[in-house]
Amino acid sequence: MENKAQDDDLVMNLVELALNQPEQERCAYLQRACAGETDLFNQAWEYVQWEARMQGFLLEPLYPPPLVEHPFELGELLDGRFRIVREVAQGGMGIVFEAMDEKLDRRIAIKCAKTGFRKRLPPEVRHAREISHPNVCKIFEIHTASTPQGEMDFISMEFLDGETLTERLFRGPLPRLQAQEIAVQLCAGLAEAHRNRVIHGDLKGNNVILSTGADGAMRAVITDFGLARSPEAAQRNVPSGARGGTPDYMAPELWRGEKASVGSDIYALGVILYELVSGRKPYPAGLASEERLMRKPPAVDPKWDRILARCLDPDPVRRFSDVDEIVQALAPSHTRRWFLAATAAGVLAVASGVVTYQRTVAPRETVRLAVLPFVTSDLLPPRFLKHQSTDNT
Amino acid sequence: MPESVGDITRLLHEWRQGNPGAENQLFDLVVPDLRRLAHYLMQRERKGHSLQPTELVDQIYFRLVAAKNQDWQNRRHFFAIAARAMRRYLIDHARGRPDAEFVAINGMENFLPAESPKVDLAITIDRLLDELAKTKPEWCDLVEVKYFLGLTDEEAADVLGVKLRTMQRTWRDARRWLFEQTESGYGKQSAGR
Numbered sequence: 026m027e028n029k030a031q032d033d034d035l036v037m038n039l040v041e042l043a044l045n046q047p048e049q050e051r052c053a054y055l056q057r058a059c060a061g062e063t064d065l066f067n068q069a070w071e072y073v074q075w076e077a078r079m080q081g082f083l084l085e086p087l088y089p090p091p092l093v094e095h096p097f098e099l100g101e102l103l104d105g106r107f108r109i110v111r112e113v114a115q116g117g118m119g120i121v122f123e124a125m126d127e128k129l130d131r132r133i134a135i136k137c138a139k140t141g142f143r144k145r146l147p148p149e150v151r152h153a154r155e156i157s158h159p160n161v162c163k164i165f166e167i168h169t170a171s172t173p174q175g176e177m178d179f180i181s182m183e184f185l186d187g188e189t190l191t192e193r194l195f196r197g198p199l200p201r202l203q204a205q206e207i208a209v210q211l212c213a214g215l216a217e218a219h220r221n222r223v224i225h226g227d228l229k230g231n232n233v234i235l236s237t238g239a240d241g242a243m244r245a246v247i248t249d250f251g252l253a254r255s256p257e258a259a260q261r262n263v264p265s266g267a268r269g270g271t272p273d274y275m276a277p278e279l280w281r282g283e284k285a286s287v288g289s290d291i292y293a294l295g296v297i298l299y300e301l302v303s304g305r306k307p308y309p310a311g312l313a314s315e316e317r318l319m320r321k322p323p324a325v326d327p328k329w330d331r332i333l334a335r336c337l338d339p340d341p342v343r344r345f346s347d348v349d350e351i352v353q354a355l356a357p358s359h360t361r362r363w364f365l366a367a368t369a370a371g372v373l374a375v376a377s378g379v380v381t382y383q384r385t386v387a388p389r390e391t392v393r394l395a396v397l398p399f400v401t402s403d404l405l406p407p408r409f410l411k412h413q414s415t416d417n418t
Numbered sequence: 419m420p421e422s423v424g425d426i427t428r429l430l431h432e433w434r435q436g437n438p439g440a441e442n443q444l445f446d447l448v449v450p451d452l453r454r455l456a457h458y459l460m461q462r463e464r465k466g467h468s469l470q471p472t473e474l475v476d477q478i479y480f481r482l483v484a485a486k487n488q489d490w491q492n493r494r495h496f497f498a499i500a501a502r503a504m505r506r507y508l509i510d511h512a513r514g515r516p517d518a519e520f521v522a523i524n525g526m527e528n529f530l531p532a533e534s535p536k537v538d539l540a541i542t543i544d545r546l547l548d549e550l551a552k553t554k555p556e557w558c559d560l561v562e563v564k565y566f567l568g569l570t571d572e573e574a575a576d577v578l579g580v581k582l583r584t585m586q587r588t589w590r591d592a593r594r595w596l597f598e599q600t601e602s603g604y605g606k607q608s609a610g611r
Contacts, residue, residue, distance in 0.1 A: 029584070033587045036587065037583040037587055072587075072590055075594050076590070079597050082596075083543070083561070083565050083596065086565055086566070087508055
């Protein structure tokens with residue numbers, strides 16, 4: 026019985042993924058994904074062929090149920106305090122609204138499931154609420170609204186002004202310095218979540234928002250923690266092949282139907298880091314999992330390649346065992362530069378003292394010569410650059 | 419006509435054990451509420467909120483069956499009988515001879531216009547399901563909750579008590595079987611559209 030369920034999982038996953046491909050590529054795609062497992066291929070391929078032939082046969086119920094995408098209306102007051110202002114974004118399963126918390130007089134975001142999806146939030150969200158970190162979107166509370174459709178859970182959370190990482194990358198690659206900064210922030214946020222035993226499960230460019238912190242500095246924020254555990258939520262009247270998750274960020278073991286884990290989060294983080302550094306995804310869209318096992322992603326940057334390779338290792342055991350390890354791996358250059366930066370600052374302080382003291386005798390060039398070797402790196406933290414430039418003038 | 423809660427739960431069990439008399443008695447109980455269900459399903463234009471079939475069937479079930487008897491298994495049986503009743507109700511309409519029990523619903527003819535391909539298909543599926551019920555009753559149940567009651571994959575898996583992927587696989591198998599049986603007729607209708 027358990028075997029049958031596993032088999033169904035595997036075959037249906039493959040069928041869905043194959044149906045997401047353009048029709049002429051499905052066969053080759055499945056062949057690659059099945060990696061020589063003829064029986065598996067035959068089973069999945071037969072479903073895929075029949076699906077194409079049936080052209081949605083019986084998928085539309087005889088008596089179509091109402092299609093209402095919006096569970097809440099604009100201007101509606103939820104729970105006696107949250108006034109829906111506008112719709113901000115729609116994902117596959119959820120909708121995000123901007124709302125005013127009239128009790129606390131602050132702008133918030135509200136997220137709920139689309140009609141036709143689960144009205145109850147997965148229990149993981151409760152754990153996600155515990156995470157308090159500048160690089161994780163803060164969940165304030167989980168609420169339940171009474172609607173004519175019955176009780177419906179929704180989340181009130183921090184409102185983030187900004188764009189998603191995917192949107193940002195669509196406009197072109199990031200400056201290296203900014204990419205580095207985002208990487209560090211994402212690692213910090215994910216590490217904190219994992220310390221709280223919360224797995225993201227659907228980490229991707231669209232779940233990272235580039236916003237601005239209170240200090241005006243760029244702030245990368247991971248959203249949707251704990252919400253991923255309902256990836257199978259069904260969509261009404263949509264052929265199941267049209268759903269299928271976010272394959273580009275899926276670790277190979279997830280393709281096999283295994284559960285999301287720290288390891289699969291690290292894989293997804295690796296895809297994001299790769300995008301940050303190179304401006305593109307490590308594998309072309311739609312490349313089968315089997316091919317991902319065989320091929321290494323193209324090298325992008327000597328400073329990053331080892332780190333990326335260990336995030337994207339097909340074998341979860343060989344990946345970094347936790348995000349802190351990535352932080353450490355990032356650290357040699359990072360820390361070293363901090364160290365150098367600190368040293369440089371020290372030199373500057375001393376030198377400026379010397380300059381002040383011997384202003385008339387010491388030529389300014391001496392100071393510059395002492396500092397210059399430390400400030401050429403494009404990886405130097407911006408705070409230092411600011412510090413350095415003000416000190417240097 | 420049974421009136422007590424005990425009767426409904428007993429009838430649900432008898433029906434699942436294959437007692438055909440139980441089905442008719444259950445229909446007598448369920449049908450008046452299904453009219454409401456169908457009515458709701460018709461009102462697609464209402465703004466903002468709409469009840470989904472699964473919630474309506476739940477409501478009907480909770481109203482008919484007292485809390486102490488609301489066990490999980492019975493709820494599943496109840497969904498199956500509701501889907502079966504819905505099928506009978508829609509097919510009766512499709513055949514243009516609605517049961518006297520039903521009050522005509524405004525707009526039904528727009529949904530199931532007489533002699534439309536949709537109606538022809540529904541009647542064919544209904545007939546094929548009678549065959550399927552003998553050999554693969556679980557396929558028949560699934561087609562009823564998906565096609566006649568309009569549940570999502572997730573809801574269907576839930577009310578039938580199977581895993582989602584298993585349900586999806588069975589659904590593809592059942593659709594394929596029905597498609598193969600109707601292919602020529604279905605194809606003609608498609609070509610005529």
